[in-house]
Amino acid sequence: MEPLLEIKDLRLVFSTERGILDLFQGLSLSLMSREVLGIVGESGSGKSTLAYTIIKLLPGNARILSGKVLLEGRDILSMKEEELRRIRGKEITMVFQDPSTSLNPVFRIKDQMLTVVKENLGLQGEVARKRALELLKQVELPDPESIMNSFPFELSGGMQQRVMIAMALAANPKLIVADEPTSSVDATIQTQILSLLKKLKAERDFSLILITHSIAVAKEVSDRIAVMYAGEIVELGKVETVIEKHLHPYTEALLKSIPRPRGKSEMKRMLPVVPGQVPDLISPPSGCRFHPRCPYAMDICKAERPPYFNKDGSLVMCWLYSEER
Amino acid sequence: MNDLNVGAYLVKRALLTVVVVIGTITITFFLSHVVPSNPVILLAGQNPTPEQIARLTHEYGLDEPLYVQFLIYLRQVFSGNLGISFSFSLQPVLPLVLQTLPNSMTLGALATLLAIVVGIPLGVESARRTGRKFDSLMRIFSVSSVALPQFWLGLILQLIFAVYLGILPNASYGGSLLFFDMHPVKTVTGSYLIDSLLTGNFVTFVAIAKSMVLPVLTLALYPIGLMIKQTRSSVMAALSQDYIRTARAYGIKEREVNYRFALKNALPPIIVTAALTFAYSSTLGVIYVEEVFNLAPGLGFLLRSSTGTGISSTGISGALDYQLILGLAIVVGIFYAIANLVADALQIYFDRRIAR
Numbered sequence: 001m002e003p004l005l006e007i008k009d010l011r012l013v014f015s016t017e018r019g020i021l022d023l024f025q026g027l028s029l030s031l032m033s034r035e036v037l038g039i040v041g042e043s044g045s046g047k048s049t050l051a052y053t054i055i056k057l058l059p060g061n062a063r064i065l066s067g068k069v070l071l072e073g074r075d076i077l078s079m080k081e082e083e084l085r086r087i088r089g090k091e092i093t094m095v096f097q098d099p100s101t102s103l104n105p106v107f108r109i110k111d112q113m114l115t116v117v118k119e120n121l122g123l124q125g126e127v128a129r130k131r132a133l134e135l136l137k138q139v140e141l142p143d144p145e146s147i148m149n150s151f152p153f154e155l156s157g158g159m160q161q162r163v164m165i166a167m168a169l170a171a172n173p174k175l176i177v178a179d180e181p182t183s184s185v186d187a188t189i190q191t192q193i194l195s196l197l198k199k200l201k202a203e204r205d206f207s208l209i210l211i212t213h214s215i216a217v218a219k220e221v222s223d224r225i226a227v228m229y230a231g232e233i234v235e236l237g238k239v240e241t242v243i244e245k246h247l248h249p250y251t252e253a254l255l256k257s258i259p260r261p262r263g264k265s266e267m268k269r270m271l272p273v274v275p276g277q278v279p280d281l282i283s284p285p286s287g288c289r290f291h292p293r294c295p296y297a298m299d300i301c302k303a304e305r306p307p308y309f310n311k312d313g314s315l316v317m318c319w320l321y322s323e324e325r
Numbered sequence: 326m327n328d329l330n331v332g333a334y335l336v337k338r339a340l341l342t343v344v345v346v347i348g349t350i351t352i353t354f355f356l357s358h359v360v361p362s363n364p365v366i367l368l369a370g371q372n373p374t375p376e377q378i379a380r381l382t383h384e385y386g387l388d389e390p391l392y393v394q395f396l397i398y399l400r401q402v403f404s405g406n407l408g409i410s411f412s413f414s415l416q417p418v419l420p421l422v423l424q425t426l427p428n429s430m431t432l433g434a435l436a437t438l439l440a441i442v443v444g445i446p447l448g449v450e451s452a453r454r455t456g457r458k459f460d461s462l463m464r465i466f467s468v469s470s471v472a473l474p475q476f477w478l479g480l481i482l483q484l485i486f487a488v489y490l491g492i493l494p495n496a497s498y499g500g501s502l503l504f505f506d507m508h509p510v511k512t513v514t515g516s517y518l519i520d521s522l523l524t525g526n527f528v529t530f531v532a533i534a535k536s537m538v539l540p541v542l543t544l545a546l547y548p549i550g551l552m553i554k555q556t557r558s559s560v561m562a563a564l565s566q567d568y569i570r571t572a573r574a575y576g577i578k579e580r581e582v583n584y585r586f587a588l589k590n591a592l593p594p595i596i597v598t599a600a601l602t603f604a605y606s607s608t609l610g611v612i613y614v615e616e617v618f619n620l621a622p623g624l625g626f627l628l629r630s631s632t633g634t635g636i637s638s639t640g641i642s643g644a645l646d647y648q649l650i651l652g653l654a655i656v657v658g659i660f661y662a663i664a665n666l667v668a669d670a671l672q673i674y675f676d677r678r679i680a681r
Contacts (some may be wrong), residue, residue, distance in 0.1 A: 057573055081579075089576030096574075101567040106589050106676045116575050153678055167575065 002073070003030040004174060004207050005054065010067035012053065019282045023049060023231040025305075027067070031175070036201060036208040038218030038239070040254065041228030044278040047211045048097075050228070051179045053077075054209070055088050071175070089120045093168040097180035099160035103152040109163055110148035113170075120171035135166040140196060158189035162196070169200065177209045182217060194220045215254050219243055227251045230279055230289040237314025247316040249294045250274070288319065296320060331673055334680040338669045342662040349658035350402065353651055354395055362645040363387065367411040398651070407655065408648035412630055418652035422627065426607075426656070427515030428498075429624035432614065433607025435541045440548035440602055445595065447549075448556025449583055455561060463553055470550030475610075479543040479617035486539060494536045496619040504532065540618045544610055548602040555598045559591035566590070593672045593679070600668035604661045628653055 007029040014021040023046045031037050041047045052058050054069055056076055069076040071091065076084065096102035104112055113132040117123055123131055129148075136144035139162040152160055161181060168176050178197070182190040198221050201208060212218050218225050218239075225242040227235040227250060235248040246252050253274040276293035279285050285292050291301040300319050309321035365381040366373065382388050386397065401408060407418040451463040487495035494500030498517050499508065508529045513520045518537060521530040563569065564587050572586045608624055615625035631649035673680045 055574055057570060085576045085578070087576070088574055094571075094574045096567065096571060098567065102571045104568040104572070104586055104590070105678060107586070115577060115581070119577055120575065151677055164571075 001032065004033045004035075004072060005031040006068070006070040007050075007054075008068040008070065010053065010069070011065040012049065012058075012067075013063050013065060014059075015061045015063065016282065021281045022284055023281055024067075025231065027231070027233060029226060029233060029236070031207055031209065033174070034205060034207055036210065036221055036223045038215075038222030038225045039209060039211045039228055040213070040215045040218045040225060042213060042274070042278050044230075044281075045228040046231040047213075047228050048179050051094070051177045051209065051211050054175075054177055055092050055094065056084055057088070089116060089173075090171045091173055092175045092177065093171065093173040095161070095164050095168050095176060095178040095181045098184045099164045100152065100157060100184070102164060103160055105152055107151075108148070109150055109152065109155075113148065113163070113167060116167045116170050131170075132166075135170055136163070138169065138200070139163070139166045141166070157185045158192065161185060161189075161193055165193075165196065165200070169204070172204070173206055175207045175209065177211070179211045180213065181210070183213065190217070197221055214258075215243075215251075216258050227254065230281060230284065232289060232317060233315075234290065234317045235314060236316075237312070241312055241314050245312055245314075247311055247314055247321060248290075248318050249296050249320070250290050253293075288317070331677075331680045334673065335666075335670060338666055342666055345662050346655065346658050349654055350399070350651065351395075353654035353658075354398065355391070357645060357647055357650050358391060360645065364411040364644045364646055366644050367646065368415070398648075402655065407652035410631075410646055410649040410652075411644070412646040412649065418648050421649070422624070422652050422656050424515055425622045425624045425627050427519070428517060428620065428622060429611045429615070430607045431516040431518050432537065432540060432544055432611055432620070432623075433603055433605075435537065436544035436548055436606040436610070437599060437603040439541065439545040440552045441599055443545075444549045444552025445556050445588075448553045449560050449588060451553060451557040452560035452564060452587075453583055460557075463557065467550035467553040467557075470546045471554075473546065475543055475547065476613040476617055478546060479539070479614060482539045482543060483617070493538055494532075496536075496617075498536055498620055499529070499532045500536045502619075508532070536618075540614045540620060543617070544606050544614050547610075548606060551602065552595070552598060556591065556595055559594045560587050563587040563590040589675060592675045596671045596675070597665075597668050600664040600671075601661075604657075604664035608657045608660055624653070624657075 007027060010024045010027040012024040012027075014023060027050070029037075029050075039047045039050065049058070049062070053064070054076070056069075056079070058064075064077055067077065071087065076087065079087070103109075110129075110132065113135070114128055117128045117132050117135075121128070121131065132148065133144045136147055141147050141159060141162050147155065147159070147163070152163075155163070161184075165181075168178075181197070182193050185193065194217065197208065197210075201221070208221070210218060210221055215225070215227075222239050224237060225235075225239050226233045227242065227248060229250045235242060235246070235251050237247075242251060243255070246255060257273055274293065279289060279292065285302075287303050288294070288297075288301045288306050291297040294301065298319060300322075304319075306317050306319045306322075308315045308317055309323075311321050363378070363382060365378055365385060365387065369377050369381055379388075386394065389397070398408070405419075407422070409415045410418050410421055413421055447463055451460045454460045483495055486493040498504060508526070510517055510520050510526060510529060511524050513523050517533050518530070521527075521533055560583070564583075568590075569582060569587055572582045577586070609628075611620075611623055611625035612628055613625070615621065615623040616629070620626075627649070631646045631653055
C-alpha cells in the first residue's frame with residue numbers, strides 16, 4: 001500500500017544571526033492512510049518545524065536544501081504558492097498549540113469558521129452556516145449558535161481548541177497535523193481533547209500527526225510513535241514496542257521522566273529529568289547528536305552518525321544495535 | 326460582549342474630553358498673555374493718546390489682574406459666549422470661527438480621504454514586501470513626504486500645474502477672487518464645495534473642485550506619508566501573529582489574509598492616525614495651504630489674523646486678538662477631542678477587547 005505522506009531525505013537549515021543552524025540532516029518518515037503518528041521530543045528537537053514543513057509554512061529564515069514531502073505522490077516542497085493553497089485547509093489541515101493566539105482575536109467565530117468553510121468547501125450562505133454549526137456540534141461544543149456569535153476571547157481555552165479542531169475537520173482532510181494541541185490547556189481539558197480526537201478519528205477517515213513533548217499524551221492516541229532528538233528521528237515504532245521495549249537511550253530517558261503517582265515518601269524526590277541539554281545545532285555534536293548526554297556512549301558514537309537499525313519491528317538510530325558490535 | 330461596558334467606556338472618554346478642553350483653555354489663556362500686548366490698539370484708531378488707550382483698556386477690563394480676567398473669561402465661555410474679536414471690527418468670535426470652519430473642514434476631509442485611500446493599500450503592500458524594493462521605495466517616499474515643507478510644495482505645484490501647464494487654477498476658490506460675484510453660491514453648510522453641489526450648481530461645483538485639487542494634494546502629501554508608515558508598521562506586526570499563520574494554514578487567499586485578517590487587527594493605530602490627520606488637516610494644517618492658495622474664508626486665515634500677523638478687516642495689525650486666539654484654541658481643541666472620541670468609538674467597533 002502506498003503511504004499517504006512520505007518525507008524523503010529532508011535536509012533543512014535555518015540561517016540565524018549566529019550562523020547556520022543545521023536541523024534536519026536527511027530525515028525520512030512515512031505515514032499511512034488513517035494512521036495516527038505521535039511525534040515526541042523536547043522543545044528544540046525540530047518537531048514543530050517538521051509539522052510546518054509538511055504544509056510548507058516555514059519561517060523566512062528556513063531553507064530546504066534537499067528532500068521531498070510527498071502527499072499521495074505529489075511533492076509539496078516543489079509546489080507553487082497557489083497549488084499549496086489548494087492543499088492547505090483542504091487535504092492537510094492543522095491544529096495549533098495555543099488556540100488563544102491562533103484564532104483571530106477581532107473576528108467572531110462565525111466569521112472565521114465561515115471563511116474556512118466557504119474557501120475550502122465552496123459553500124455559500126445558509127448552507128455554509130449550517131455546515132459550520134454542524135462542525136461545532138461534532139466537536140461537542142454546547143450551544144453552537146452562541147459560540148458562532150462569540151469572539152475568541154469570550155471562550156475558554158478548551159472551547160477555543162474545540163473550535164480549532166472543528167475548523168481542521170471542515171473540509172474532510174486526509175491529514176490533520178496537530179502541533180501540541182493540549183499543551184496550553186489544563187490536565188482535565190487535555191484528557192477531553194484527546195478523547196475527542198480519538199472519537200473523531202474513529203468516525204472519520206483522516207490520518208493524524210500528533211506532535212507533543214509528552215510521551216504519555218502520544219501513547220493515548222497514537223498507532224506509532226516517532227521519537228525526535230535534535231532534528232533526528234532516533235526511534236520509530238509501534239506504540240507498545242516503543243513504550244515497553246524501548247531501544248534508544250533517549251527514549252529510555254524520556255520514559256523515566258513521566259511523572260507517576262507515588263507513595264508519600266517518594267513525593268519529596270525530584271522529578272527525574274533527562275540529564276544535560278538539547279545541543280546547540282549551530283555547532284552540533286559530531287557523530288550521534290545524543291552522545292554527549294548518553295550514558296552508553298562509545299567511541300564510534302562520537303565519530304559517526306549512526307544509521308537506522310531494525311530491531312523488534314522498530315527503527316532505531318543508535319550504534320548499540322549494530323550487528324557488528 | 327455587553328454593550329454596557331462599551332457605553333460606560335465611551336462616557337468616560339467623553340468626560341475626559343471636557344477636561345482636555347478646559348486644560349486647553351487654561352494653557353492657551355496664560356500662554357497668550359506671556360507676550361506683552363494690548364489689543365485695544367486695534368480699536369483705538371490712528372495715533373491714540375495714552376488717555377484714550379487707558380480708557381479703552383479699562384472699559385474692556387484689560388486692567389484687571391490676570392486671574393480675574395481668566396475667571397471672567399471662563400464664566401463667559403460656559404455661557405456659550407466666546408467674546409468679540411478686536412481685529413475683526415468687534416464681531417462675535419464664535420460665528421466668526423464657525424463660518425470659516427466648513428471650508429477648512431472640507432479641505433481637511435478630502436486630504437484625509439486621500440491619505441486613507443492611497444496610504445493604507447500602499448502601507449499594506451509595503452508590509453507584505455518588507456525589505457524588498459517596493460518597501461524601500463515606500464519608505465523613502467513616506468520619509469520625504471513627511472519632511473517636505475508644505476508651503477514649498479504648494480508653490481511648486483502651482484508653478485507646474487497652473488503656470489507651466491495651465492491645467493488647474495492658481496489660487497482662490499473657483500480660481501478667481503471675483504468668482505463668487507459672478508457665481509453666487511447659496512449658503513447651506515458653509516462649505517463652497519458642498520453647497521454648490523447641494524444647490525445643483527454643477528458648473529460652479531466643477532470650478533471650485535478644480536481650484537481645490539492642488540490645495541488638497543499639498544495638504545494630503547504629509548498625511549499620505551504618515552499613513553503609509555503607520556499602516557506598514559502595524560500590518561507588519563499583525564502579519565507575524567499566530568492567527569495569520571492559521572489563516573495561511575487554512576488555504577485562505579493571500580489577499581484576504583492581508584486585507585481582512587491582518588488589516589483589521591492593525592486598524593486601531595491607523596484609525597487614530599486618520600482621526601488626528603483629519604483634525605490637523607482641518608485646522609492647523611490649513612494655515613499654509615490657505616495662505617499659499619489664497620483660500621478664504623478659512624480657519625487658517627483667521628488663525629494668522631488673530632496673532633497679529635495677518636491682514637485684518639481693519640487693516641491694523643500687530644497686537645494679539647486674545648479672544649479670537651482663545652476662541653480658535655477652544656474650537657481647535659474641541660475638534661481634536663471629538664476626533665479622538667470618534668477614533669475611540671471606531672476602535673471599539675473593530676476590536677471589542679479594548680472596552681473590557
